[in-house]
Amino acid sequence: MKLITAIIKPFKLDDVREGLSDIGVAGVTVTEVKGFGRQRGHTELYRGAEYVVDFLPKVKLEIAVSEEQLDQAIDAIIAAANTGKIGDGKIFVTNLEKVIRIRTGETGNEAL
Amino acid sequence: MKLITAIIKPFKLDDVREGLSDIGVAGVTVTEVKGFGRQRGHTELYRGAEYVVDFLPKVKLEIAVSEEQLDQAIDAIIAAANTGKIGDGKIFVTNLEKVIRIRTGETGNEAL
Amino acid sequence: MKLITAIIKPFKLDDVREGLSDIGVAGVTVTEVKGFGRQRGHTELYRGAEYVVDFLPKVKLEIAVSEEQLDQAIDAIIAAANTGKIGDGKIFVTNLEKVIRIRTGETGNEAL
Amino acid sequence: MSNKIIKKGGLLAVLLLLPSLAFADELNGANTAWILTATALVLFMTIPGLSMFYAGLVRSKNVLSVFMQCFAITCVTSILWFVAGYSLAFGEGNAWIGDFSKVMLAGVDRDTLSGDIPESLFAMFQMTFAIITPALIVGAFAERMKFSAMLLFSGIWLLVVYAPVTHWVWGGGWLGSMGVYDFAGGLVVHITAGVAALVAALVLGPRKGFPTTAMPPHNLTMTIAGAGMLWVGWFGFNGGSALAANGDAAMAILVTHISASMGALTWAFIEWRKFGKPSALGAVTGMVAGLGTITPASGFVGPGGALIIGLLAGFVCFNATQFIKQKLKIDDSLDVFPVHGVGGILGTLAVAIFASTELGVFSGYGFADGISSIADQFSVQAIGVVAVIVFTAVATYVILKLVALLTGGLRVDEEAEQQGLDIVSHEETGYNL
Amino acid sequence: MSNKIIKKGGLLAVLLLLPSLAFADELNGANTAWILTATALVLFMTIPGLSMFYAGLVRSKNVLSVFMQCFAITCVTSILWFVAGYSLAFGEGNAWIGDFSKVMLAGVDRDTLSGDIPESLFAMFQMTFAIITPALIVGAFAERMKFSAMLLFSGIWLLVVYAPVTHWVWGGGWLGSMGVYDFAGGLVVHITAGVAALVAALVLGPRKGFPTTAMPPHNLTMTIAGAGMLWVGWFGFNGGSALAANGDAAMAILVTHISASMGALTWAFIEWRKFGKPSALGAVTGMVAGLGTITPASGFVGPGGALIIGLLAGFVCFNATQFIKQKLKIDDSLDVFPVHGVGGILGTLAVAIFASTELGVFSGYGFADGISSIADQFSVQAIGVVAVIVFTAVATYVILKLVALLTGGLRVDEEAEQQGLDIVSHEETGYNL
């Protein structure tokens, strides 16, 4: 199994989740994160004190999938999250050695 | 070394942490996350505008352990986090190539 | 490619980010986390009800780097985040099988 | 001076009874003390009251923009009211509009009286009404209007819509002369604001994503705290409109309070029956509906009447909110029209009934001078309602189109809307917790 | 009418001195102005004051439920007070309870006076006391009570406990006739609420997890902001209870303020000594203790006495809080009994001492008519305290049991408690930051 970690723009969350549902991926874990990258931040001004905010709000999705689902899932994420503008984010894939469903103790693909 | 990523119900956090302490795992990093899965969310209503909340508050634990501790740690988590109800969460295991303690520069099992 | 996960003290975030920029690592994803470890927490008191807070605010950085950048990046993080006091945090390294830039579809080192 | 005081039959009797009130042109300290307080209370309604009430309802990324809009409106309308608004509303003028005799409060000195309180105080008390009315409209175009356009619109609207309507009703104009009843601003405040809100919502169009995307309130605790402040401040709004510290003021706050309570309970109970659970947002919305609805009636009805008015307010405004949002799919974002507009209309009409002295425990304190039946009072009220709606709708539409021309469009662009107005328009963020 | 005004010897002298007050049955505008204001201030204490104070102390998942409880209580008690509560409390009746002569405020017109202020205003001012008293109890059963049960309980309690006790003390009943001193509600408000809270905490049982699980306040900034509002509003509570804008009212707010300050400092200093650090929550809790404790005494003691009363309040209520929570392990979740109940008892007894005119700089303004020693006044006060505690405890217990029957249990089920009342009972969430 593989763990997909996708960092996307927050307002794309609903689209991506729907895209994943459509291909049968039901489970996702979402974290609010801040991203530094090429996309430029903005400046805030408080009583004349300038404050450059170079991190941007992003959303991180973690999705455990079977090998078979991997490519399809990646495509679905790209399709939904792509705006063509800088800051669209990244997808990382790592290997998952084990997956367990706490409720039942099931492991492997069953546990997804 | 292995990295255990456990997604559990928030109110089980204390139990799990104690369970891990009991078997000698001292370090844990905790993130508040939102989970989508089989567990159904709820509906919120604001002046008649319905708003289906299908993500649920979960807590993600990341625990770096030595190979030897792995199974024991997984068992401890399952024992503490299991309620038998849907939404209890998942455990993911990935391989850790390197662990370093920033303070001392120690690496490997020493750094845990 | 490798994924560096560094857990550091929050007030070191700016230093670490600068350290990484200096060696050419432009992208970082940051999450606010809570850490349990050897560093002791504190006690809060609310109308005489004692409440031991044994988790501490930490910041988690996730940085995807090429193999070549790995050691340099680790060194930069340690240099910037080390205070010599307990609780400085950990660095974890895992293997990244795939990296994709959502905007362009680029993969591998190009996508970093 | 507001003519509602003149309307009240019993005033002369009271004057004769109280030695210290024997001369109408002598300052009454007690009334002055109360109106000083009431003025503070009505300002309190807008800042922080209404601004918190509204700001809690939008998304986090727009929270400061709502505060800023309420604040900037407060400042701009205050200056404009002082410069010209007061004169246009309360200067003698004709049946339609005041004049320029009191521009920059000319002739208003520390000793100048309006009735038995200082005229500076009367102008200031009225200023707080002139502040909250355009501030109410903010709810309609929240989360998408350009700050410059908003500012320009509010300023022009104050002078072109609010000031004349105030003159019609309270400044010696045609509606007042007909005997229209509007104790504290059903026509003047709530209908003008509500109708302008509806027009603005239509002209600007919905927020991107409405109605499919969920836009839940980002901080209901702020909204509820603001609602509490509105309730408290409303005592100054309605009680202060008696312009005296007497039984009229007391009865006004009593009926105000009862209507608010009934409005809140009604709304919450409808939710309970319909959706299974009563919500806090529903309760406070019903409360505001109860307050807005009783406003025109507050000096003319008794507590029994207020009970019914509050009940109607909760019921009618609840259904109006559902209708506008779910049937018409108009993005009047914070429901200004269904709550204030509909409530104002309802209350302005209902006063014709509950002012009647012949309804037993639901009786009020009688009709306007020269009016002797519910039907007659009702037709006067209905004329007022229709006139104010039509005038406000047309004028608001024209102003918005004009402002759109001047500012190159009323809305921020799509990306800015996405990012949120706080950063885009004000370079700030609400929370760094 | 509250008999505390009648009690005060000096009133007649004052009446004779002031020409505009020559007839007792003539409206006094100044007093009316102040009581209008005081009414707004006391409403402000509950919403948003107390509701913020309480809501900040619970966990995030229950924040709206607390707001909703305070709000709903405000609405329900207002209607019930108007319909029957006022009549039961202030209708002539007998020594134990009023009557139904003023049901729906029958006979209360715009011109009807109570003393020298409008009776509608007196009823309204008292209504704000009737609102805050059941709202105080919310702190005891926060985070676990069913909304329906809470609503039913509060309504019944108002009529069955609050109204009679008010009659006993202020409405011409037996305690007032005995000469009991309770200026602004030590017996009537704080002891009834505090004792009811204790009973409710015992009957409902602790929150799941108490006392082992930490349940830290989710937003102390909200609590402290609410505390500030309580302090300010309390000027209306105690100062308004003079029912006049005069030296009594002024002295009442002065002693109120001093006691609040001393209570806060005392609590914070105890923490400082005992735990090493003074906390903001400690300071504001001590402040509320100081305010609650001075309440029954506020019209009868001088500022020197207030200093001591505030000191005692901080000390005694601090220790009561520790005792209830750590020794008895009762989950009176927001410490209503140790702060309000104990404070109310303490103040009701202490007034017997500090009303004495013979304590030098700590003197007060004398005992009730016909009472001439600390001991005699003390025994009257003690009778009042015991009677109110026993009656409240028994009646509250019975009401709770009855409500449990009617609603199928007072508490939400365990899973609902886990998930939080906001979603479970109201389908809302407090924050979407």
Next chain:
Amino acid sequence: MSNKIIKKGGLLAVLLLLPSLAFADELNGANTAWILTATALVLFMTIPGLSMFYAGLVRSKNVLSVFMQCFAITCVTSILWFVAGYSLAFGEGNAWIGDFSKVMLAGVDRDTLSGDIPESLFAMFQMTFAIITPALIVGAFAERMKFSAMLLFSGIWLLVVYAPVTHWVWGGGWLGSMGVYDFAGGLVVHITAGVAALVAALVLGPRKGFPTTAMPPHNLTMTIAGAGMLWVGWFGFNGGSALAANGDAAMAILVTHISASMGALTWAFIEWRKFGKPSALGAVTGMVAGLGTITPASGFVGPGGALIIGLLAGFVCFNATQFIKQKLKIDDSLDVFPVHGVGGILGTLAVAIFASTELGVFSGYGFADGISSIADQFSVQAIGVVAVIVFTAVATYVILKLVALLTGGLRVDEEAEQQGLDIVSHEETGYNL
């Protein structure tokens, strides 16, 4: 008694006109009603107003420490004012300081009058000024001062700086005798607080990381809500300083309101021009500048003058803020000196101009007795400004050095500053959302 009332020529005439005011030593209920209210409003400015305004501006980890500082100062200064401060400020004494004749309010009974209001009320009203002045200074040393040092400093400062300056200006002292104009506390409140803030910022040194590290406000919604409360409360501050419910009070709140509006608009428009965007924080800061600046002038100028004063306030205080922070790099953390100090100076000088009756629409109500030109009034005002600045600066410096000795340093250590004062000094956290 404050001598500003004596200064006003027209008072006698007013007295003769009003039968119920015929004797100066008779209680005036209307004035009492208004000052009771004003007292509540001024307390409201500090808690919760100012404490929220300030607390929102610091970082999350210090939010409670700011609340706690404001709260503790409220309590400590209240007690000290009662014990000795009032006597030192308003006891007869000499030109420099009062005496001990009113220690613990000796001789102040329920019937004692000060002018035509109860002296207990006058003392209480003034107490609220004595509370807010040291509380304002908190902004200078926020996020780094030891709680013990802060408390000691505030207490000593009240007695050593605030009480004498109050005596000079309002208590019968030398500045008042010279005819200095300070209606509601430009010299007494804003200059003393502002100068003390600057000295404290210099003595304590900047926060670790200043000015390179960004320290953005953690909760601007809290700041803006607090700002609204300050605005509303300021009606009591300036309007109450008339010590009467009359045209003076009314005019005072009118000019206050206009200056606040202009100050806010000016600041926001400067930002708009200079940085491209107007900010909500800028608007409310300009509003506070407008309020602080009009304060000394509020009883002496007309609304036209207030317009100019507000404009100047926005412009001058904006530039002072930039200068102190960016040029001098002084970490007066919440900009107390540039807003309150500079505003106070500006207003104290400007009143000499706009009190003139010869400026047409910008006219005021004339100079002090015996002064007949702008130049003469200006030189008196300038003497006042210089004297208060020098005295405050020197005395504050000495007190800080003394306190540093007593508490072993004014600041918490570096690690504590890192961790935040909430945990370190109070063992609490603001938010557990």
